[in-house]
Amino acid sequence: MLTLSTHLNTYLVIGAVLFGFGIFGLVRRPSLIGMLISVELVLSGASVNFMAFNHFLAPDPTVGQIITLFIMAIAAAEAAIALSIVLAVYRNYKSIETEDLVELKG
Amino acid sequence: MGTESIPTTVESVIPPALVQFHQLDKLRMLARANSLWPMTFGLACCAIEMLSSGCARFDLSRFGAEVFRPSPRQSDVMIVAGTINKKMMPAVKILYDQMPEPKWVIAMGNCAISGGPFVYPGQYNVVEGADTFLPVDVYIPGCPPRPEALIEGLLELEEKITGNRRWPRVKPETMVKG
Amino acid sequence: MNPSLFSPEGLAGVIFLILICVTMIGAIIATCTTRLIRSVSGLAVCFVGVAGLYYFLNSPFVAMMELLIYVGAVCVTIAFAIMLAEPDEAKQARKITGLSGGLAAICGGFFAYALAYAAVNGKWMTPAVKRVNDGSLKEIGLSLLTRYSMVFELVSIVLLIAIVGALVLAQSGRDKA
Amino acid sequence: MEQQALLDLLYIAAFTLCGLAFGFGPLLIVYLFSPRGTRQLVNKTRIPIECGMLTIGPAWIRYGILYYLYALMFLAFDVDVLFLFPVAAAYNDFPGYRGFVEIVLFVAILSLAIVYAWNKGVFKWERKVYQQQ
Amino acid sequence: MSGYFTDIITGLKSLAVGLQITNKEFLTKPITLQYPHEAVKMTPRYRGHIELIKDPETGMNKCISCGMCEKGCPSGCITVKSEKRPGVKGKVLTAYILNFTTCSLCGQCVENCKPGAIGFSNEYNLASTRREDYIFDLLRKLHPEGIPEPEVDPELLKKELEKQEAAKQAAAAKKEPAKKAPAAEGGELKAEEKS
Amino acid sequence: MSSLAQSHLRETFELNIGPQHPATHGVLRIKVVMDGEYIDRAEPILGYIHRMHEKMGENRTWNQFWPNMGRLDYLSAIAYNHCYAGLVERAMEIVVPERAEYIRVITAELNRIQSHLLGFGAYIMDLGGFTPLMYAMDEREQILDLLESVTGSRLTYCYFRFGGVYNDIDDDFITGTRAFIKRFRPQIPIYHKLVTGNVILMDRLIGVGPVSAEMCRKYGATGPVLRGSGVNYDIRRNEPYSVYPELDFDIPVYKECDSMARYMVRMDEMVQSCRIIEQALDKLPEGPVMAEKVPKALKPPKGDFHFAVEAARGTFSMRTVSDGTNTSYRMRLRSPTYSNVSLFEEASRGMLLSDALAFLGSLDPVIPEMDR
Amino acid sequence: MNELIRLLSYMIGIAAFLGLNLAYLGWVERKGAGHFQRRTGPKEVGPYGLLQPLADGLKLMSKQLIIPANADKALYMCAPILIMVPAVLLFVAIPFGEHLVPREFNFGLIMMFAFASVGGLSILIGGWGSGNKYSLIAGARAVSQNVAYEIPMLLTAINIVMITGSMDLNEIIRQQGSYFWNWNIFRLDKSVLMPVSFLVFFICSLAETNRTPFDMGECEGELVAGYHTEYGGMGFGLFMMAEYANLVIGCSLTTILFLGGWQSPIGIWPGPHWFLLKMYFLVWCFVWIRWTYPRTTFWGLLNLSWKYLIPFSLVNLLLTALFIKVF
Amino acid sequence: MDRAKIKRELENLAAAGLPAEPVQEKAPVEVQAEGEAGGKEKAKKAEEAPRKNGLIETEYAKRGAHLDVQINPDQVVRAAEILDGEGMTLEMVTGVDWIKDGQLEVIYDYSHAGGQLFRVVVRARVDRNKPDIPTVCHIYGGANWHERETWEMLGINFAGHPQLEHFLLPEDADFYPLRKDFKP
């Protein structure tokens, strides 16, 4: 048990579980911000995978780190844009719940 | 940490703690007595004297009591400085409720003691004394009391809390003009 | 090789376990609570765990950045957005029906299982070549300046566009109010 | 993990524990030694503080688009820092002016965000004008 | 653009000036009065609660129980209780109750008092845990060791007794009830006078 | 669609400021509707310290009403004493000895300095700086000592009487006052350096809370608020009472209409008050301090009487309806803060919350005087 | 095993140091306030009021903790603890002396910032969890301010990293060498704006610790007691303690980055005493500033950061980059 | 500000408001120097009965006002307009309960917040049982609070006032404390 940290699989499983939680939240969450939170989980699941591969497999250990850094940057940008969109949606429809937004179409 | 509400008849006894033994209680009381944080709660003229007593000349901070906290949650003693009227009374009650134990009340000024100069038969708006609805611990008479009296009141409260007085008593003297 | 519990390695193992727990608990809080602000807190907790994992993966810099960016910035921004858009969650509760919850659980479980299965059973090659550098901060910086310099600049443009876009979007309603 | 990193971790963990102790300890003491009830007059001990009044409306309010704007800009700059740190660390070891140019470019592009926001009036806190009702 | 920098510079300068001033104050001695250890002397005009003034000659109060102070007081905090004593000119003050808790220290009572029997005390640091402490009996306060009896003027007493006698006789003339009690009382008072 | 139906246009919320709040100088309550950081509507709610002064005027005899005058605006109580004395003297046609008038002016101006000092300190404290308050209070204590030595009280003076003053001033007081003014004069530039010139404070005050002269007129605002809006109006000048016409002083007027202007008016008034006091001390005549033949039981003739004075916060005036008995039939007190604060609601629309509180502070309200 | 003993002794040492600081900085502040304001300050409780902090601490600990009815209980209780953790944790990296340092991290500098940013979130959580409007607003303000000032701080730190090429705090100090002209603040050869940079960093640390004139978090004049309005007793006490701990950390960091840490200004006897001296001098400046200035407005504060500090630090960054290449 | 004009217009206003029935021959408006000059008995008698509409030029030194005009309740808005046009300030609004006459009186105190000293008192009497009077809030914003207070204290109903709610008294107060028949 105590040597778990030295196995690639541990990280991969954690990444997978985070990813799963992300998907779970994405489906379950009724509101846009909730979904955004789940997306962040998905992204971090992916980052964990990258880092794990980087650590255990990659020949150049900077690659994975840089990719993770890029993921962070992208995640931040995505969060900024997404939140602004959410706000714009909220402004216009006074709701950020997906159901309400779906109803709007009909 | 719960707040089991006790019956609304207010005694002047502080509810007990989970763990308590005598020596510790004494120590706690000593600490409390020396760190009485009043609530920023000025009502009328007396509040100015309260302010004065926090200022340079009189300096409540010498007794560790200058930390006027704006939030009732952080204060130990409510100095009712001024007239309470019927419109204010509910607010005072709420503020008192919102203070955490142990808490004390000082009625500063004649208004807080009995309605002061504003009581007359048939008056319609002044509450005749804070002690009609609050468990007042110390009364400081005067209209307004001098800041010294407020300090004296705090010392009196400390005496009430710890059971003995650490400071000398001052006998008023009059200046002789010559 | 099973280190004793009280050797540094053993303690590190314990910490690792704790970190996994933290990550998982964070993820659970982030997805399962009804209050959005709690979700954000959960997300923050989860990120703290993930940062710890990164640390174990030998890149303290990324771990710290995870804290700085995700906990310190992204979570804060999301919290502000929540403050603006959905401060009271009373409405939320009724929306989560058993059905969508079940569906979500199935979806998530499926993905997680599939990925984990693939991961565990995948035949990952051990690195054939010797590692070229130690992956330290300096190395990252150097590669950013050389190999990835284009990306480095592009990132700034992406950020600029994102920020300008976000500002435009967020401001669009400001004057109307 | 190397010994160095391992010890780093242990120190961090130990001090985190220390911090938790600093946080929990007093609360535990408070739990044990604080009075168990509150003397009340009107049973309002636990209502939120609002200057002695009952609260109007819900406590969780919609609030502060401007804070949000600032947070957005912060997000961008934080990421900016994220990249600048390694670059700065490597800067000294990197001969020639290429690094300098890259940093200048990077910073300049990001500064555009401030310039934009400045022009857009994010930093302006002017009095709002309402038409008289 | 130059405004941008001059703003900064003037701003910083103003901040520095502020720091200088507080620093100077820091180095000067505090002016605090260490109250319980030292105290100011009150000015003679200080208005504490009112008190009866001891007449230095007689050692008694000067109050003639006229009730003017009571009537003039806006808050009605004075109650003068007096009774007629044989052999004493005017009424004798038996109690002077001041309910200090409603007093506004306006001075109306002092002004209204013709003989100047009351004045302001110098008590400036009252505090107590009981409200009742501030309902003073000023007479008792004036004489903490016991209220002395007013001096009886024998002549007046005689006159009074005579008057009483006369009244009695007049009354007796009308009806004829017993006439014992006044004599006994008079005897008692005389005995006291001797001692 | 259900949740969309209940959409409201502005994202507002209500906030309650006061009655127990450090920024409201006592127990003013302001119900604020906020729109983000901006104020949509700020409605002052009064009455938390309503003390029935007007009703008491109908219940107490003329003499017994004195103590109330010290408790309206307890910070400039002497001016209030002055107004009441003036009112009844006007009704009864009592001529006040000149020395008494000079004493009245001296004490009133000392009181004004004291009030402005406290106002200055408390205002800066509202803005988050504690130290100036302490310095101001230190100076103020010196004034209080002086006033205590003549009036016997520190705050709620009940010093004037119909026809004069309660007691005469002595040489100690005169030398003390001169010494005080000498000490106090150089302090004001220090305050200006420490506070007024401070960039943080300027940032907070300049341009904040604009109140136009027209608005002042509509709301009846007076005192430093009006003078900070560029109107040269001071009862001491425009409707002279007591011995003010014989004294030479300036009325500070600022045209900026903002909080800074109001603040500066107060600061400058302190200097002017010093001037007045010095002149009055120089001119102080000998003589009695009480008019002769003031009846104990006052019975002013029937009719309405009005008298106005310049208190520290503006025009305080009293209107009494006398029915010829020993109490007044109706006693109306017009307090300056009441009018000054009544413009707050209109003026604060669209301000930022902290600006609004800085603005409120610049009106320098004393709540018991508003509520009466 | 040796390592373990070292760790434990450092833990105890830091805990003691911290405890003393938390208690007596409050005392220093109140006493200082007193003297700045022509009064004496705490005096009667123990000699010179030295027992005052003990009394306060004991009192706070025996004070009831009321959880407001519509607070989010979990968040409400978490916040004070959460804010305490980074405050204590960060002491792990502070080099008090060349060899008196709990642990030399080679990413020490960034670690400071990373953990400190957690504190901001906990303020927000505390403010939100209280279920009180004032707390919420003040929390939002405090965090907004924290994040606004984190940027110039980070940029300045990057500057230092660029100069020293290291993020190890002890290494940064070592590179500054003894004699005060070697300190980063006076290293004009690296960038002429270095003193300005120091000023920027100093102002930022004022703001990061929510001190006057930037005490938006508890702006009494507006929002009752700010984000800890609903916290009484020890909850409030923890916030206060965290503030002081952050104060020490902020000053330490400034000392390390700009004032040469434990290096001696005159070239002799380098050691922890110099560090403490410089650090407490800065702390004293904080106190001094607090009792001199009024509070800024909220937007003034944000704008100060975005309009002045950030542009300055960006320019400084570029200048340093240039200077390093040129010289 | 034009004193003469104000006087003229207010005079006219008061005249217009005089009840039509007791038409006096030539001088419907009594303009008189007030006080003892008018003969004591007459003045006394006049003071016994409720005062009639009209304008009195009062002596400032004795009364503290220059003009004292009584008009009909429905004319107060017009009066306010006139005075507003001349740049006067509404200093206060007061009520008096004349219980013997069964009337409530509303007093408006105008002054001039500028160089010149000029004080005008405008009064109007309303029936005690139906105390309605139009508001002047829309002309003088400051009247808002004064009127509200007068309503609260005396129960004078200012028609058209935007917010006649309790102000100084607790929200549940149901008495008018300044009325003479008020018993707590």
Ligand code: SF4
């Ligand atoms: S006791 Fe006197 S000074 Fe104090 S509030 Fe009442 S009236 Fe004012």
Ligand code: SF4
């Ligand atoms: S001072 Fe005034 S209130 Fe006090 S007892 Fe004398 S008359 Fe009454």
Ligand code: SF4
């Ligand atoms: S104290 Fe003076 S006024 Fe009062 S009853 Fe005695 S003599 Fe008369």
